[in-house]
Amino acid sequence: xxxxxxxxxxxxxxxxxxxxxxxxxxxxxxxxxxxxxxxxxxxxxxxxxxxxxxxxxxxxxxxxxxxxxxxxxxxxxxxxxxxxxxxxxxxxxxxxxxxxxxxxxxxxxxxxxxxxxxxxxxxxxxxxxxxxxxxxxxxxxxxxxxxxxxxxxxxxxxxxxxxxxxxxxxxxxxxxxxxxxxxxxxxxxxxxxxxxxxxxxxxxxxxxxxxxxxxxxxx
Amino acid sequence: xxxxxxxxxxxxxxxxxxxxxxxxxxxxxxxxxxxxxxxxxxxxxxxxxxxxxxxxxxxxxxxxxxxxxxxxxxxxxxxxxxxxxxxxxxxxxxxxxxxxxxxxxxxxxxxxxxxxxxxxxxxxxxxxxxxxxxxxxxxxxxxxxxxxxxxxxxxxxxxxxxxxxxxxxxxxxxxxxxxxxxxxxxxxxxxxxxxxxxxxxxxxxxxxxxxxxxxxxxx
DNA sequence: TTGACATAAATAACAGTGTAAAGTAGATTG
DNA sequence: CAATCTACTTTACACTGTTATTTATGTCAA
Numbered sequence: 001x002x003x004x005x006x007x008x009x010x011x012x013x014x015x016x017x018x019x020x021x022x023x024x025x026x027x028x029x030x031x032x033x034x035x036x037x038x039x040x041x042x043x044x045x046x047x048x049x050x051x052x053x054x055x056x057x058x059x060x061x062x063x064x065x066x067x068x069x070x071x072x073x074x075x076x077x078x079x080x081x082x083x084x085x086x087x088x089x090x091x092x093x094x095x096x097x098x099x100x101x102x103x104x105x106x107x108x109x110x111x112x113x114x115x116x117x118x119x120x121x122x123x124x125x126x127x128x129x130x131x132x133x134x135x136x137x138x139x140x141x142x143x144x145x146x147x148x149x150x151x152x153x154x155x156x157x158x159x160x161x162x163x164x165x166x167x168x169x170x171x172x173x174x175x176x177x178x179x180x181x182x183x184x185x186x187x188x189x190x191x192x193x194x195x196x197x198x199x200x201x202x203x204x205x206x207x208x209x210x211x212x213x214x215x216x217x218x219x
Numbered sequence: 220x221x222x223x224x225x226x227x228x229x230x231x232x233x234x235x236x237x238x239x240x241x242x243x244x245x246x247x248x249x250x251x252x253x254x255x256x257x258x259x260x261x262x263x264x265x266x267x268x269x270x271x272x273x274x275x276x277x278x279x280x281x282x283x284x285x286x287x288x289x290x291x292x293x294x295x296x297x298x299x300x301x302x303x304x305x306x307x308x309x310x311x312x313x314x315x316x317x318x319x320x321x322x323x324x325x326x327x328x329x330x331x332x333x334x335x336x337x338x339x340x341x342x343x344x345x346x347x348x349x350x351x352x353x354x355x356x357x358x359x360x361x362x363x364x365x366x367x368x369x370x371x372x373x374x375x376x377x378x379x380x381x382x383x384x385x386x387x388x389x390x391x392x393x394x395x396x397x398x399x400x401x402x403x404x405x406x407x408x409x410x411x412x413x414x415x416x417x418x419x420x421x422x423x424x425x426x427x428x429x430x431x432x433x434x435x436x437x438x
Numbered sequence: 439t440t441g442a443c444a445t446a447a448a449t450a451a452c453a454g455t456g457t458a459a460a461g462t463a464g465a466t467t468g
Numbered sequence: 469c470a471a472t473c474t475a476c477t478t479t480a481c482a483c484t485g486t487t488a489t490t491t492a493t494g495t496c497a498a
Contacts, residue, residue, distance in 0.1 A: 020445085020494095020495095024446095027446095048483090048484070048485090049484080049485065049486090050483085050484070050485080058447080058448095059447065059448050059449080060484095060485080060486085061447080061448075061449085061486080061487085062446080062447060062448080064486075064487090065445095065446070065447080069485075069486075070484095070485065070486090125408065126345050126346075126404070126408065127345075127346070129408035129409060129412055130411070130412045132412065132413075133412060133413065170415075171423070171424070171427055172427075174405075174420075174424050175424060175427050175428060175431065177401075177405070178398070178401035178402045178405045178424060178428070179397070179398055179401055179428075180401070181401045181404070181405055182397035182398055182399070182400045182401020182402070182404070182405075183397045183401070185345070185400070185401070185404055186393075186396070186397045186400055186401075189344065189345065189348035190348060190351075192349070193348055193349045193351065193352055194351075194352065196389075201393075204390070205390070205393050205394060205397060208390055208391075208394050209394060209397070209398075212394065212432065212435035212436060213431065213435055214435075215434060215435040216431035216432055216433075216434040216435025216436075217431060217435075235465095235466075239465095239466095239474085239475095243475090246475090267454085267455070267456090268455080268456065268457090269454085269455070269456080277476080277477095278476070278477050278478080279455095279456080279457085280457080280458085280476080280477075280478085281475080281476060281477080283457075283458085284474095284475070284476080288456075288457075289455095289456065289457090
């Protein structure tokens with residue numbers, strides 16, 4: 001009997017540990033969600049640890065039990081952004097078999113992500129761009145699944161298909177990347193500053209850009 | 220006699236007022252210079268009003284007698300950056316009569332400014348891009364003397380000369396602008412983050428970009 | 439069941455930040 | 469000489485992120 005009680009006790013103990021762990025992940029998730037809402041409302045500069053804590057009825061210091069510091073929390077918020085971004089590109093990649101259309105679709109998806117997640121985009125690629133590597137590293141992603149490599153693969157295939165002139169794939173990827181990044185970052189920077197720079201202008205610019213590199217990159 | 224003393228007094232009073240005004244501008248300049256040094260060392264996020272005050276032996280509140288608030292001081296720092304930037308572009312414009320070379324020179328000057336003034340560039344065009352208009356407005360510049368218009372004029376002339384295909388000058392300017400901005404901002408964001416992205420990579424990328432748009436924009 | 443222990447959360451405190459209101463020596467002026 | 473004006477400081481407030489310390493609360497073995 002001592003044996004059965006022993007096993008029962010260990011079972012209970014394990015269940016208990018599981019439940020505690022589950023609860024821990026739950027409050028962690030609650031903090032993260034509150035932080036995300038907070039970030040999407042206030043942006044990078046207005047993001048405040050204490051306010052996040054307040055909205056979910058915790059003391060500021062409690063957050064430190066679940067995240068190393070403010071940066072760590074904000075990075076967790078951004079990680080979701082990176083995941084969504086990669087997913088958007090991957091979807092564009094998967095749904096367009098034709099090499100040329102695929103490249104265009106990737107550029108458009110890139111733009112749409114930036115326009116629909118301006119705050120995320122800005123912190124991911126402008127304010128805290130050092131996180132781009134940290135994000136892909138921490139998720140242990142294989143080479144082929146991060147956003148940069150998706151773009152590069154599309155370019156390599158376009159080269160193979162003979163619709164893009166041959167050359168160092170990395171250089172060409174950087175060329176395309178900096179182009180779309182320039183359009184997106186400029187659109188986000190200038191929206192509300194220069195009247196002309198609404199979303200429509202960003203889209204027209206992207207159209208012109210794709211048209212131009214269609215000529216400039218053709219073999 | 221009362222008249223001569225009266226005029227003498229008024230003269231003295233005026234000189235005194237002038238001297239006070241001169242001293243006032245002097246301390247204002249001292250604050251601005253300290254702020255500039257501070258900014259170039261600490262960057263946008265690390266920029267602190269109280270530290271600026273400390274380095275020049277003033278109380279924090281004194282700065283408010285010369286600048287409206289922290290933002291106003293930082294904007295004054297940036298204004299110098301904008302002036303230098305415009306000057307660099309203007310110089311590139313003036314020293315290259317050939318339309319094609321002129322466009323290339325403008326792009327290279329743009330890149331060099333960004334690489335040699337990374338902190339200024341980032342705050343001017345990435346963190347606080349709303350100041351681009353404020354800067355040109357406050358200086359009361361004519362249409363033709365700000366950086367954007369320099370670029371556009373170069374493009375208009377390149378179109379007239381038949382080396383760039385006809386089209387809406389504004390659209391083409393935006394295309395070129397977003398391209399070089401993409402290269403510069405990405406270079407600054409990724410320096411130190413991705414090993415490959417040193418300055419040399421930015422320059423190689425600019426070379427490729429100019430080569431490509433040479434084909435893509437040719438008539 | 440009780441006493442030791444671990445875990446979660448809160449308190450208190452520190453060193454910063456920008457900013458506004460009130461006070462204070464010293465020059466300027468009638 | 470007294471009043472006023474000017475440049476500046478002192479004081480204070482409401483924030484910020486972060487650390488060390490306490491206080492409950494639940495878990496666990498004897």
